[in-house]
Amino acid sequence: xxxxxxxxxxxxxxxxxxxxxxxxxxxxxxxxxxxxxxxxxxxxxxxxxxxxxxxxxxxxxxxxxxxxxxxxxxxxxxxxxxxxxxxxxxxxxxxxxxxxxxxxxxxxxxxxxxxxxxxxxxxxxxxxxxxxxxxxxxxxxxxxxxxxxxxxxxxxxxxxxxxxxxxxxxxxxxxxxx
Amino acid sequence: xxxxxxxxxxxxxxxxxxxxxxxxxxxxxxxxxxxxxxxxxxxxxxxxxxxxxxxxxxxxxxxxxxxxxxxxxxxxxxxxxxxxxxxxxxxxxxxxxxxxxxxxxxxxxxxxxxxxxxxxxxxxxxxxxxxxxxxxxxxxxxxxxxxxxxxxxxxxxxxxxxxxxxxxxxxxxxxxxxxxxxxxxxxxxxxxxxxxxxxxxxxxxxxxxxxxxxxxxxxxxxxxxxxxxxxxxxxxxxxxxxxxxxxxxxxxxxxxxxxxxxxxxxxxxxxxxxxxxxxxxxxxxxxxxxxxxxxxxxxxxxxxxxxxxxxxxxxxxxxxxxxxxxxxxxxxxxxxxxxxxxxxxxxxxxxxxxxxxxxxxxxxxxxxxxxxxxxxxxxxxxxxxxxxxxxxxxxxxxxxxxxxxxxxxxxxxxxxxxxxxxxxxxxxxxxxxxxxxxxxxxxxxxxxxxxxxxxxxxxxxxxxxxxxxxxxxxxxxxxxxxxxxxxxxxxxxxxxxxxxxxxxxxxxxxxxxxxxxxxxxxxxxxxxxxxxxxxxxxxxxxxxxxxxxxxxxxxxxxxxxxxxxxxxxxxxxxxxxxxxxxxxxxxxxxxxxxxxxxxxxxxxxxxxxxxxxxxxxxxxxxxxxxxxxxxxxxxxxxxxxxxxxxxxxxxxxxxxxxxxxxxxxxxxxxxxxxxxxxxxxxxxxxxxxxxxxxxxxxxxxxxxxxxxxxxxxxxxxxxx
Numbered sequence: 001x002x003x004x005x006x007x008x009x010x011x012x013x014x015x016x017x018x019x020x021x022x023x024x025x026x027x028x029x030x031x032x033x034x035x036x037x038x039x040x041x042x043x044x045x046x047x048x049x050x051x052x053x054x055x056x057x058x059x060x061x062x063x064x065x066x067x068x069x070x071x072x073x074x075x076x077x078x079x080x081x082x083x084x085x086x087x088x089x090x091x092x093x094x095x096x097x098x099x100x101x102x103x104x105x106x107x108x109x110x111x112x113x114x115x116x117x118x119x120x121x122x123x124x125x126x127x128x129x130x131x132x133x134x135x136x137x138x139x140x141x142x143x144x145x146x147x148x149x150x151x152x153x154x155x156x157x158x159x160x161x162x163x164x165x166x167x168x169x170x171x172x173x174x175x176x177x178x
Numbered sequence: 179x180x181x182x183x184x185x186x187x188x189x190x191x192x193x194x195x196x197x198x199x200x201x202x203x204x205x206x207x208x209x210x211x212x213x214x215x216x217x218x219x220x221x222x223x224x225x226x227x228x229x230x231x232x233x234x235x236x237x238x239x240x241x242x243x244x245x246x247x248x249x250x251x252x253x254x255x256x257x258x259x260x261x262x263x264x265x266x267x268x269x270x271x272x273x274x275x276x277x278x279x280x281x282x283x284x285x286x287x288x289x290x291x292x293x294x295x296x297x298x299x300x301x302x303x304x305x306x307x308x309x310x311x312x313x314x315x316x317x318x319x320x321x322x323x324x325x326x327x328x329x330x331x332x333x334x335x336x337x338x339x340x341x342x343x344x345x346x347x348x349x350x351x352x353x354x355x356x357x358x359x360x361x362x363x364x365x366x367x368x369x370x371x372x373x374x375x376x377x378x379x380x381x382x383x384x385x386x387x388x389x390x391x392x393x394x395x396x397x398x399x400x401x402x403x404x405x406x407x408x409x410x411x412x413x414x415x416x417x418x419x420x421x422x423x424x425x426x427x428x429x430x431x432x433x434x435x436x437x438x439x440x441x442x443x444x445x446x447x448x449x450x451x452x453x454x455x456x457x458x459x460x461x462x463x464x465x466x467x468x469x470x471x472x473x474x475x476x477x478x479x480x481x482x483x484x485x486x487x488x489x490x491x492x493x494x495x496x497x498x499x500x501x502x503x504x505x506x507x508x509x510x511x512x513x514x515x516x517x518x519x520x521x522x523x524x525x526x527x528x529x530x531x532x533x534x535x536x537x538x539x540x541x542x543x544x545x546x547x548x549x550x551x552x553x554x555x556x557x558x559x560x561x562x563x564x565x566x567x568x569x570x571x572x573x574x575x576x577x578x579x580x581x582x583x584x585x586x587x588x589x590x591x592x593x594x595x596x597x598x599x600x601x602x603x604x605x606x607x608x609x610x611x612x613x614x615x616x617x618x619x620x621x622x623x624x625x626x627x628x629x630x631x632x633x634x635x636x637x638x639x640x641x642x643x644x645x646x647x648x649x650x651x652x653x654x655x656x657x658x659x660x661x662x663x664x665x666x667x668x669x670x671x672x673x674x675x676x677x678x679x680x681x682x683x684x685x686x687x688x689x690x691x692x693x694x695x696x697x698x699x700x701x702x703x704x705x706x707x708x709x710x711x712x713x714x715x716x717x718x719x720x721x722x723x724x725x726x727x728x729x730x731x732x733x734x735x736x737x738x739x740x741x742x743x744x745x746x747x748x749x750x751x752x753x754x755x756x757x758x759x760x761x762x763x764x765x766x767x768x769x770x771x772x773x774x775x776x777x778x779x780x781x782x783x784x785x786x787x788x789x790x791x792x793x794x795x796x797x798x799x800x801x802x803x804x805x806x807x808x809x810x811x812x813x814x815x816x817x818x819x820x821x822x823x824x825x826x827x828x829x830x831x832x833x834x835x836x837x838x839x840x841x842x843x844x845x846x847x848x849x850x851x852x853x854x855x856x857x858x859x860x861x862x863x864x865x866x867x868x869x870x871x872x873x874x875x876x877x878x879x880x881x882x883x884x885x886x887x888x889x890x891x892x893x894x895x896x897x898x
Contacts, residue, residue, distance in 0.1 A: 002180060012383070014366035014375065014397050017774045017790050021240040024786045025224060031785055042831060050831045051400050127193040129186055136184035136229055136236035137243065139366060139376040141383075145182070161383060169229035169236050174182040 002176045003082040003148035005061070006120055006134055009155050012142035013038065013054040019133035019143060026121060026132035030111045035059070035118040036133055059084060059105045059118040067097040067106060067117075082148055083120045091115050136160075136169060147176045184236055185229045187214060196223060201705060203638035203650040205631035206241030207369035207777050208305045210234070210639050212705065213242060215632065215653045222246040222632055222654055232646060232706060233639075237376045239369070240775045244786045248630060249656055253614055253783055253847065255627040256657025265603055265621045266853045275658060275668075278624050282582070283672035285607045286319065289579045295320035296545045297579045299566055302326050303586035304778060305371055307636060307650075308662035311686070312584060313533030313559065315666050318675045322538060322546035323578070327591070328560040329552070330491045330878035332371045336643075337558045337876060338499040341734040344722030346643040347506055347518035349482040351377035355516050357387040357478035359471070361502060362413060363486030364396045368772035370486035372644045378484060387478055389471045391416065393768055394797070394839055395832025404471045410768045410837060411749035411883035412461040414494040416468065417501035418746060419457030421449045423472035424508060430476065431510030438716055439507065440723075441731020441742070448743040460746065460754075462834070476509045480516035488882055491770070493871060495878035496554060497744035500732070504744070507728050515713045521645030522709035525693040529641035532690055534678070535559060545576070551869060552877030553738040562877035563592045564867045567601035579606040584662050585628060586610075587779040589618040590845050593879040594820060594867035595860050611662060614783065617845050617856035627659040634661035635683075635698065637690055645709040649702055740875050750871035751819075751884045753836075763818065763885035765802070769861045770842040770882060783847035794844040794859040797830035798888065802838065806889055813891040816840055818864035818884055824891045825859050838888055840864075 015038055023029065023036050036058040045051045061084045068076045068084065075090035076097060086097070086106070093113040098106045106117040121131035129135070134145035141160045144151055154174075163172035187199055196216040204211040204225075212231025216224040225245055229236030248254070258278035263269030289297045300316045302308055304327050316324045326333070339346040349355060358381060366375040382388060382401070390399040391406045391413070399405040408416050424430050425446055435442055454465035461468075475481050483506055489498035503512075511517030543549075548565035549556035569578040581602070592598050602608065602621040610619040611626040619625045633656055638648035660668075663683040670679040680686050687698035694707070701707070720726030724733045736742040753760045775787035782788055796816060798808060808814055812827045816838070825840055833839060844859040857863050865881040872879050 012379075014379065015774070016239060016366055016375065018238060018240050018243060020790065021243045021775070021786050022238075025243050031789060034789070050395055052395065052397070052832065053400070054397065124193070128182060128189045129193060130182050130184065135226065137227055137238050139234075139237040139239070139374070140379045141237070141376075158383060161380070164235055164380060167230070169184055172183060176180045176182070178180050 001080060002178050004120065004125060004176060005082065005146060005148035005151045006058070006131055007144045007151050007155065008056040008058070009142040009144065010053060010055055012140045013056060014140050015040070015054040016139055018137050018139065019056070022132045022135070022137045026124075029116065030109055033107050033109050033116050035107070035116060057103065057105055059120070060103055061120060066100040066102065070096045070100040072096060079122070083122050083125070085119045085122055086115060086117050088114050088116070130174070146174050149177075185214060185226055190216060190224070194218065194223065200651055200653045201228060201649075202631070202653060203648040204238070204242040204245065205307055205638065205650065206239065206245055208371050209307055209631070210374060210642070210648065211238055211242055212648070213238060217653060220654065222249060230705070232708070233648070234374055234376055240787060240790065241777060241781065244775070244781070244784055245630065245632060247784045247786055248613060248781065249632050249654075251614070251783060254657070255613065255615055255625060256659060257627055258658070259625050261623050268620060268850065270615070270625070275660070278626060279669050279672055281624055282609050283669060285580055286673050290319065293577055293579055296323055296542065297577055299323040299325050299578050299581050301581060301583045301586050301588070303588070303591060304331060305641065306585045307638060307641065308584055309641060310529045310532040311663050311666045313535065314678075315670050315675065317534040317538040318670070318678055319673065320539060320542045322543050322559070323561055323566065324559060325561055325563055325566050328558070329555055329562050329876055330495060330881070331487045333555075333558065333560045334490045334495050334499050334876045334878060335485075337554055337560070338496050339503060341723065341729065341732055342500055342503050343507065343512060343520065343728050345520045346372065347503065347512055348372050348521055348644045349484060350480075350516050350519045351381050353480070353516035354381055354384050355386055355480050355482040357389070357475055357481035358382070358484055359389040359391065359475050359481070359505075360398050360484040361391040362488030363484055364392070364398055364772065365484055365486070366398065367774050368486060372642045373484065387474060389475060393834065393837055394771060399832075404467060404474060406463050406467055406471055407834065409460070409462040410766050411492055411494070411752065411880070412746065413489050413492070413498045414501055414744060415452060415457050415460040415746035416463060417498070417505060418449060418452035418744070419454055419461070419468045420472040420475070421501070421504060421508070422452050422454065422457070423469050424476045424505075425449050427473070429473065430508040434510045435508055438721070438728050440725040440727035440729045440733070444743060445504075445730035448745070452746070475505065479510070480514050481509060481511050482506070482516075482518050488770070490878055491880065491882045492878065493747050493750055493873055493880045495873035496875045501744050504730060507730075512728065513714050513716060519711070519713065520715065521643060521711065523640070523643070523645055524647055524707045524709045526637075526640060526647065527690045527693060548877060552872070552875065554735065554740070554875035555877045560876065562869070562872060562879070563588065564594070564597070564869060564879075567597050570601040570605045581605050581608045583608070583618060584611045587612070587616045587618045589621070589856055590616075590779040590843060590860050590862065592867070593862050593865040593881050595857065595862040596821060597867065598862075611665060614847065616779065617853050620853050626665060627657060628665075629656075629659040629661040633659055634663070635687065635702070636661070636663065637687055637701065640690060645711065646706050648706045649704060651702060735875060738875070749883045750880050751866065756885065759819065759885055763887050765886050765888060766837045767816065767818065767864065767884050767886035768837060768839045768882055769865065771839055773841060776843060779843040779845060782845065794825040794841050795828050796825040796841070796888070797828050797833055797839040799833050799835040800829045800831055801835045803827060803829050808888070808890055814888055815891050816864060816886050816888050818886045820866060821863040823857070823859050823861065823863050838886065
């Protein structure tokens, strides 16, 4: 069975936030609703000096998603391909899912009275398209989409780098095993 | 459906029912990124990067992605307007293009006769691919005065590189530099002319070493092998210190130095005036770190310096640029594969030729404002803004009566904003062309609706030095908006320049391409053309300088009466230079760190982008904040001897406690009164523009390092 995953290699993120805007362009999300969010996290290097990294907050499409169980109207479902989808048409806006998400990756739109989260652009995926944020807009090429069982390898091998060097980004094929 | 590929046009078209896709070139900043623009029902519906494009390789920043939000913004100016109330009243009346251009043409003809063409100043802001037409109309009119950002942005890189090695050396990222020194720049956020972040990022992924010179801990600084956190404004001393190490440890390229440089002995003498103990004292950077960085840079081949504007908005502007070129040069990285290449543009009419500089009569050139003072600037048709404000306010050396700003918002972007305001308020007549009625435009008599890049045909990047020209194809028409090129082509006919222009600007594009033997309609079918790439051309031809050598000792500057060797000048307002003032203003203020989504004063009305930064922010070290009673998120007052503004505090551990960093470019499109709050958070209310603080050769204003005090804001019900 095919399984999709979207993963962000945070140590390579430059904090340019293009992914946030690509997501807006795709989902036309209202002001204040960012299904993907980039923020700074401060820490110290081994030598005690200041350090920081950009973190991306986005739905993890959990194996056992607590939001699915929490939703009283079953508006959130996990598909067999791994994608956790919040069907906004069915959402009543009770907000229960927001409290159960361990990653704070579900947001509430006051304007629409509905919960919002990353649905991994499932309609794009169903039409053979890569989710908007992962569709090569990232200047660090650090947003990976692919086969859930192979995505860590994709990251390790930087499969895009070969395509980039060969000038074949537009033809680099990401295969998801059926 | 188990296979996916990037930017799959066919499937995009099918899924969303787009009517067509147009390949073009973005100009959300200086331009350059290849894009796919999808259109539905006659409107731009989606923008994505072109994966086959040599500049951006499919990636695209927030500005490019939001371009349609700018183009279709409800506040966008869609037709020409004439002011009917007092300046700044916000009262406008719609007029036709004919009426607007006739009013402007009448004014030009009138001032030309009464006060001379030099009384008419054209202006643009940063490079937006309109510079060639603006210089053309000004030069043909006989006005030597085009006010740009060229005195302190990119112009200095062009001038100093021309006098040092013939042209601007650009990093050869595609051949993987093994060591990158990023100096006063963060190419992953900003878009310094000729560069994008993607190739830099790829070079790091391919294993390049990284040295970062920056007073703030940027993400590249956090990832760097060596981070040099210098005292703001001491770049020249730091570079001289690194050169000192490279010279005295003999880490330079001996063959290059012996055969291809001019003035080595004098240069070595100058470098020896900067021993590392002295450099450490000036720059706050420990000498061991300077040594480590100099050695890493000089010993790793090929190596390159990723630079940008920060080193230019300083009193040491021209010398900073030259010193970084010297670092590239004596280590053998100039025109070297994977180093910094003197690229050749395809054979076209270049921006200087198209700008008709040779048509400006000599006696008019001699009248260039500030030309006696800033002689290197004047040679390259660049003027210092204060010279224009003084000519308006005091009519010295002659009166300036008319301003025509095209894609420029100097009330926010130019130093000493209160003086700028006085000049714009006083000037007899001002026209502005822009997307929105900006704080500058609010003071104009006529405002013209400018086209965005989605609404024009143009030869993108033909003014840059990376060797590519790119096709920008018109996708849509919106309102009555016109490209700057079409607008000036029309105006030129109305002021008697018709014989030098064309029926429509397509003729101008044909003229630019003429040496290649093609026309615009041919180029439009191509995506880009690249000039011939050759390395180490100097071995055959020498460098295009007066001595045919790489000039460490500048014969051009010497002739102009300047020090031919680079030096460190102390920051005009600093703990060292003005210790008394430092007691009252106890922090060094740095300004202008770039924010993703904004481009100088642009895009603050675009929701997707404003959301990334709602308020203007000043970064303060937590210790400093505690000392001044400031908490995260407080509005704080930043005060300099020129004035005060407020910005919101962010506690930022990546900055020296003696330094605070304020953002630039802020105005509030949503505030319909008080001219959009132009002076509330505008950092240029604080900056100084006195001539003596400017770079003596190029006239760069020192806006990147000054003194300030900072304290909680307590008025007006805003949280204190």
